[in-house]
Amino acid sequence: MTNTKNKNKIDFSIIRERALRNIREDLISNWSDRYSAKxxxxxxxxxxxxxxxxxxxxxxxxxxxxxxxxNRLRGGSL
Known part of the structure; x- marks a missing residue:
């Protein structure tokens, strides 16, 4: 018998970390013509x-x- 409580538990920390990585990559992609990626x-x-x-x-x-x-990028205060 499997425990459905553990099976349906979602680790939102993984989702948050992926979202943060994607946001950072998108910002670099969209703004690297004005600011360095670093x-x-x-x-x-x-x-x-x-x-x-x-x-x-x-x-x-x-x-x-x-x-x-x-806000910072658009305001030029990076």
Whole structure:
């Protein structure tokens, strides 16, 4: 007999990490004509660290990091 509780359990941390990786790669792809990939990546990791420290709910971290990065990139304050 299998335990359906464990079978249906989803590890959202994996999904969050994939989302963060995709967001970072998309930002580099879309903005590397104006900023170096290293600068975008470094700033992304700084924003991520800030949001992870402050997060009450980890599920929203990717959305918050993406919004903060787009704000910085569009505002020229990378």
């Amino acid at each position: 600068k975008i990546s470094d700033t992304f990791h700084n924003e991520l660290a800030t949001h992870r420290r402050r997060a009450a709910v980890d599920d929203f971290v990717p959305i918050l990091v993406e919004a903060a990065m787009l």
